Amino acid sequence: MDIIGDNTNKFVYKTRVVFKIMDFEKQLDTNWIDIISIKSDKFIIGSDEWYCGVKLNGEKFGLFLYLSRSSELPIQTQYDIFIIYNNNKLFAKTKIDQTFDDILNGWGLSSFITKQLLIDNKDILLTDNTLTIGFDITVYKRNNCHQNCGAKCHRFAQLFGIEELADCRLIVGKDLKVIFVSKLILSLHSEVFEKMFTTDCIEKTTNEVVITDIDSNVFEQFLNYLYTGKCDKLDEMTEDLLYVANKYMVSSLKTICLNLIYLQINGRNALQTLKLFQDFGADKELMKKVSESIAENITSVVKQEFTKHYAIDGQNISQIVKHLGNQLIKPKTKLMFYTYK
Incomplete structure (x- = not known):
């Protein structure tokens, strides 16, 4: 996630959210007379909590962005919504400008594309029976950090x-x-x-x-x-600033640092991130998300740890990963984040 401050007294947060819906072909075989809603896990941008949603209604496939929790309103946004296929190619990209002035208020397109279009192109748009939806989100917020000082x-x-x-x-x-x-x-x-x-x-x-x-x-x-x-070097000093924010009990900066670290989680750093979050007392929701990320990246996590500490060949590592994978319940949806300029 990019965070930009400027002399107009605003913060600009930019992030890409990728929302995966597994076993989506089953939905294409379902009658959408009754509205079907599919929600992503919640995610943090700045100090606010959001989630994405899909609505299947009649012959319409709708995509929405929802504001779940906010420290202040209104919030000005600009976001692109699209379907990702075939190595990050974008399908049906649409730009939306919207000001959120209420919690749990969703904005987007109720008829992003038609059900028939999805059916006709399912061989292209579905990968391993999974539909992948992307949101490039820009959030503009006023910097009111000193409003009480006048x-x-x-x-x-x-x-x-x-x-x-x-x-x-x-x-x-x-x-x-x-x-x-x-x-x-x-x-x-x-x-x-x-x-x-x-x-x-x-x-x-x-x-x-x-x-x-x-x-x-x-x-x-x-x-x-x-x-x-503002923090001009937030990206390169995230962990150091987390230490300082924690020591001096500046909760707003601590939250920003924890969420930035979470957005960069991968199989190579997942266990270190979990330990870091334990040490700095991340909230339960964020700890849950890190644990889920470890489960989703279990192959990379296991290979990284065994390669680091033990001389075990790849075949045996693969057997361990397979055994662990059989014990995991495959999620219906999956949420991922990417930074972009």
Whole structure:
């Protein structure tokens, strides 16, 4: 997922969601007189929860995007919906602009394509009896991270690091870099800093905080988020920023980092991701999704771990994977994420 901040005081989130419906040929053989609804698992974009849905109604095949949970409304979106076939070729791509102003309100196309068109092209559009649907989603959100201060975010950015306006200095990293900050701004976003500056801590009287366990470049990105709501290097510093956000109890940044890590999960890093999420206390829903991803990537996970720790040949690994696979229930739907520029 790409996250872009700009001087218009908006965040732009971009991601691709791929929704797979298994055994779809059975649906083509079913009478759609009664409306049939198929929903994806929920997924996170920014701080909001979404899901995709399919509606089969009469001779119509409909595709929709739903907002399930949001920290604020309205939310402006732009998304392309399409069917993916034959090595990522796109079929019937359609662009939609929509503002979501209500929870559980779905928008899309009730007649994306006809049932007959699906039947006529099922040999092309269905791979292993699976229909693959794609959503390229762009979400535009206002950056209200400092609305309670009554100031615009770009003004906070301009004030960041000005010694004359600071009442505290941070000494950060192995290079002992000095950064001038406002106690008020840090305390607004972090309970840790608030307690540090309001209780009988040495930092309250010295107006100085020494932080040696965090690289100064990482901490500057963290401060940039506190001041402006933006992280210019979020992609390359995700795990480091997760550590800082967790240490200083900045839940919004922690959530963004956890979800970015989840979107990059694969067979090579699935177990490490699960351990990371355990260490940083990811919520139950996100832990469930990581466990599901491990199950879906079980072949790569097993091969990766056995290759790393044991000298076992490929044939025996394949037998282990086959045995594990027989114990898994094949899901009716599958949800995947891809980043794109």
